[in-house]
Amino acid sequence: MRGVWHRDTVSWIIVSAMLPVVVAASLDLGFATMQRFGVALAVISFWQGVFLFTRAQPLSPIALVTAFAVAVLASGTTEMWQIVLAASFGTVIGEQIFGGWGRNVVNAGVVTLAFLYFAFPEVLHTGTGPLVAIAAGFGALLLLVMGVLSWRIAVAATMGLVLATFALGQDPAAPFLEGSLVFGLVFLIGDPVASASTRMGRWAYGALAGALVAIFGWADAGIDAPQAVVFATLLASLFAPLFDAAAVAVATRKWRGGHA
Amino acid sequence: MNIVIRHGLPLPVAGALPDGEFVPTRVPRIGLAGADYAGIRPEILVEAGQAVASGTPLFRDRKRPDIVVTSPSSGRIEKIEIGPQRRLSLLTIIPEGEDAVRSDLAAAGTPAGLRALMQKAGLWPALRSRPFDRIPAPDAEPAAVFVTAIDTRPHAPDPAVVLGGLEDSFARGVSALRLLTQGQVYVCQGDGVDLVEPQDRVSVVRFTGFHPAGLPGTHIARLHPATSSAPVWHINYQDVAALGQLLARGTADFSRSISLAGPGTQQPLLLRVPIGADLHALSRPQLTPGPKRILSGAILDGREAQFLSRYHLQASVVARVEPRARNWLIAALGRASAPAAFVPTAAVDRALGPDMPAVPLLRALSIGDADRAAQLGCLQLGEDDLALATYATGGETDFGARLRAVLDMLEAA
Structure with missing residues (x-):
């Protein structure tokens, strides 16, 4: 008897949660989004195929999610070779060399986007509007109901974002109208694999990620730019193992020393 | 004491067990699989063709000869299969007659006497020790003993129903377990009336919640975490009742009240059969059409086996799903070098x-x-x-x- 939460089933759940955003983003950003999505998907599938033949790592539908995250959050990239380069780096270094999705430390989409933002700083990326934000909200609901998105991370990230925005003297409601920010909050910060995995770790990870989004957004890139949420996720997921280690140390006090 | 377990998952299993009696059923063959006694390196004490009574020693541990496994039924040894490293693979018995070995109860009131009685009568393997979940050493002393009188596995028989009519035996068994430990005896049960009266060093603890709420691991971690220096023992409720009967009558009853259920049966059954009962023979008249897997244990944690395991109180039948014949290339591509990683979802947390x-x-x-x-x-x-x-x-x-x-x-x- 086996449950439904196999790795591939979970990735299909994330793909279906993304469908409303696909519609909204196509309306908002136009045909170029689909073009970027196609190129990124082809590149990621190629690398998955390479690792399938060389390392016997099965293909994963998570390629669809990574490719779409790149398409939405790298809205300004016109040169397709830039996407080819970044997606290759992101999927190989961020995911495949660790053994594929489920064993990675950072989200492959985040690595791809960070590579794009760093390597090609002259390209201007614009955010998306409230339509994408609403669609991502529906996706978040599905993920919460299915237990793929941790409610602790969702609540902690929202609280971290609101409190840090408040502390910086800005309007706490403004970030939730930015499509790319809400999208990143749900699908990048809420990524079940690259986020923290213990109860206390998730609270700390979510709060840090939310606060970093506000700080990067208001103080640096601009709250409407997609850079804030990507860099916040990158930094927060690097801290996630530390939070987990602390949470485990606290939670296992009662067993420790048991095995002499 | 009431404890609500907030973890756990509701399992989608169709059908409910019938109300009513556990029907005593004869089986054509009884089998003891070596896999049930993994910590034991056996020295066989009988030979094929020999007549045995219920309670006759069949094999014992080479290193710790006080750990004895006895025959669950009177009958004749059919065959003894020895596997690799001279470990027991399978021992089968054809049941016949009603002979039983009587035990001497004179010293059963003392700690040493009770240990010796349980070891001679073959009830010692009913105990298992954590850490490691193995049959305890004959001279070991547990920090606490857990009586598991709750079963939350899908289609498990209800302990309160099984113990109906056996209340005295169960209470006598629980009292006797106090002789094995200086610590507490915890009787872990579900919602309902107390199965035993709380007494000195016996606490009754009620557990409620979804599935792992009825597992000894849940109870032990919650009430008395086990360590290497202070191990904790656990025993299931049917073995405690058997101990109580042994103390009253001098003969041990190795029967089990089990359920036979699962999506592969026409209707779930409640049966009373000996340990090691032939599940293939019991389930054959009940099977729905198509290939089946017959499990000793629940759908969730059962093991495919012909004979009822020492530690299982139910048997399940599920459909055998043969892997689809696929194109050789697709099949080769799907064969991964490592199993797919799991994704931490809310289900894993629970x-x-x-x-x-x-x-x-x-x-x-x-x-x-x-x-x-x-x-x-x-x-x-x-x-x-x-x-x-x-x-x-x-x-x-x-x-x-x-x-x-x-x-x-x-x-x-």
Whole structure:
């Protein structure tokens, strides 16, 4: 008897949660989004195929999610070779060399986007509007109901974002109208694999990620730019193992020393 | 004391067990599989063709000869199969007659006397010790004894119904268990009336909640965590009732009240059969058409076997799904070098009964990191505690087997 939460089933759940955003983003950003999505998907599938033949790592539908995250959050990239380069780096270094999705430390989409933002700083990326934000909200609901998105991370990230925005003297409601920010909050910060995995770790990870989004957004890139949420996720997921280690140390006090 | 277990998952299993009696049923063959006695390296005491009574010693441990496994029924030894490393593979008995070995109860009121009685009568293997979940050494002293009188597995018989009419035996057995330990005897039961009167060093604890709420690992981690220096023993309610009967009558009853259910049967049955009953013969008239797997144990944590295991109180029948014949290239591409990683979802967080960090523990088990797993609390657990984790991660990795490998590593260290 086996449950439904196999790795591939979970990735299909994330793909279906993304469908409303696909519609909204196509309306908002136009045909170029689909073009970027196609190129990124082809590149990621190629690398998955390479690792399938060389390392016997099965293909994963998570390629669809990574490719779409790149398409939405790298809205300004016109040169397709830039996407080819970044997606290759992101999927190989961020995911495949660790053994594929489920064993990675950072989200492959985040690595791809960070590579794009760093390597090609002259390209201007614009955010998306409230339509994408609403669609991502529906996706978040599905993920919460299915237990793929941790409610602790969702609540902690929202609280971290609101409190840090408040502390910086800005309007706490403004970030939730930015499509790319809400999208990143749900699908990048809420990524079940690259986020923290213990109860206390998730609270700390979510709060840090939310606060970093506000700080990067208001103080640096601009709250409407997609850079804030990507860099916040990158930094927060690097801290996630530390939070987990602390949470485990606290939670296992009662067993420790048991095995002499 | 009432304890609500907030973890656990509701399992989608159709059909309910019937009300009514457990029907005493004769079986054509009884089998004892060596896999049930994994910690024992047996010295066989009988030979094929020999007549045995219920309670006749069949084999004992080479290193600790006080650990004896006795015949669950009177009959004749059919065959003895020895596997690799001269371990017992299977011993089968054709039941006939009603002979039973009588035990001397004179010294049963003292701690040493009770131990000797349980060991001679073959009730010692009913006890299992954590950490490691093995039959305890004959002279070991537990810090506490847990009587598991609750079963939350799908289609498990209700302990309160099974113990109806056996209340005195059960109470006598619980009282006697106090002689084995200086510590507490915990009777863990479900909602309902107390199965025994609380008395000196006996506490009744009620557990409610979804599935792992009824597993000894959940109870032990919650009430009295086991350590290597202070091990904890557990025993199921039917063996406690058998101990009570042994103390009253001098003969041990090795019958089990079991359920035979699952999606492969026409209707669930309640049966009273000896330990090691031939499940193929019992289920044959009940099967629905098509190939089947017959499991000793629940759908969730059962093991495919012809004979009812020593530690299982139910049997399940599920459809046997043969892998589809696929194109050779697609089949080759799907054959991964490593099982797919699990994704930490809310189901994984709820899969372990004890309050321990589930995702780090499962990750440590899946890479076989014994030290880390011990630090995270795997010494509290047995293989059955991880069946739900295997279910909640899509069945890609058998975490019960991984836990056993890690426990063996820790035991040998």
